Amino acid sequence: MSHSNLDLVNQVDGFPYPDSNTDQYLATINTYYQLRIAGHDYALGYMLPSVAEVFRGIPNWQLDDDDRALTLTGGSNAEERSKAIETTLLAMRETGHFKVLNKWRDELYAVYGKGKEVLFNVERSASPLFGVVTYGVHCTAYTKKDGQVKIWTPRRARTKQTYGGMLDNAVAGGIASGESPFESLVRECAEEASLAEELVRSRAVPGGTVTYWYIRDERAGGETNLMQPECQYIYDIELPEDVIPKPGDDEVEEFYLWSVEEVQEAMKKGEFKPNCALVVLDFLVRHGILTSENEKDYIEIVSRLHRRLEFPTL
Template identity: 55%
Template sequence: MAIKTNLDLVNETDNFPYYEDGRENYTDFLSSYWEFHLQGWSKPLGYIPEWAVEKMPWGDLWELDTKKRTVKPGRLESVPSQEELIRATLEKARDSKVFEVLKGWRNELYPIFGPRNTIENIVSMERAGSALFGINSYGVHMTVYVQTEEGMKIWVPRRARNKQTYGGYLDNTVAGGVSTGEKPFECMIRESAEEASFPEDLVRSKAKVCGTVSYIHIRDKRAGGETGLFQPECQHVYDMEVPADVVPKPNDNEVEEFYLWTVEEVQKAMAEGQIKPNCALVLLDFFVRHGILTAENEPDYVEIVSRLHRKLPFPTS
């Protein structure tokens, strides 16, 4: 088993090339994607792999420009909105089994945000289709820990092995996607109840807002479904210290069990690749914040800290 360094963990998740590291490599990589646009906004709001453009059942209401390599809604006479057109197209793709990733259909909407000077939600999109369009997506991740006589210990869940994405991998204590119209902290309260049986009053009184972790991920086979999908993500991160008698318990079918591990045990699992890639980044951010990972014990400290907060390519909420 190859042991991964902390920088390896960052490179594994934030794995879209940086322009500064090589213009040709960046340009070549991006040339395999088409830009996703919406009417009324000139800049792209997502990147779609060329093979996905070729397979998607667009129909005649979309405008595909092969020269500019852009996709956007066109004539909308027969549908009420761009959102409805996106929904109908994804439903058609799902029903005809065009994409594996759509087998995980959630009936849950993710927002697409517009120009930065308005910061408004333009349209929403089915969560399972968001990676196909390469839009920014948002989540919440909370690390719950206990101070013991042996030092800090962290509650670590194991994802259900039958989950479509990263089945059986270790995760952050609580994590989930932020739906359209949902505030991050309210999402955290919901996910805390669903995944760990934490009562709302506990989370409201104990959870601390700790910023964000952001990256651009290109999906591999562990995520389930198609590989090569463009995924820019922003995770709102939280810490929650709890007393020893607070024990998380699975409350849905997404978590198998929880372990209470020392920092060293968590770091070992990370190095062995047992933890879901983006969750490893959230834990690295936690270790930096708590003085566990420092410039004195990590030679790649500056690179790691900067890479945990990548500027996302599309308008953000």
């Protein structure tokens, strides 16, 4: 099966848009429950009704079926709210309510309010239950040989639980609460590609963000159809020809140095981890390789790579 670039975008940015006919859009969002916190009258994420239902009657939470909202009532500051959420989630993990909680990471993600303040931190594995916006860094490492761009493309370990054996961006990872995108990048470059800190600090160049609204399928593990709106901070790093990324942990099997054509061929075959394909597309657009002349869906793709998320972001 051959995937067009727009197919690849549709796989990742799957939540509907409010087109001039807004009926389908409204029907869709009315399916979900909004996640809110007391005193803040806006949605922080969308939850499946089957997920929200589990919070009914639990201390610190209020489920309102008329408003279709789950509100965290416990805690009056970020620390207290985070604690209240953790207490609930730990209990739910014990009782085995949610499969996603079996992959507890002991890593906190921050959720922001309209003033860009941290409202609370939430265990990473639980974030898709709430449908809150999560943040990551993705970095494309490349070299130029005779004026031609070659892209360092890792293959994920086949033993990895999620998207095992698929192709990835050179470096990618989630941003833990309190960490800056750039410091996260420096850390991940060492862990995942054995790139020296000096090299990364002097050569990594930010290139914007890629934002999309992912609806999780079975490949992500755990419950399906959970909402995962994401913001990836994008970096490029041009490596000297003699620098070769090496897997720094057991998450990557091997790095290939591929021509753009080889990368595009693998994308067509659906070999890339879905959100990583979007980062490649963004790279190709920014470097003038994917253009209005060779990509019929150019306008749509460029917009879709930069979705404006409906929830507050950092």
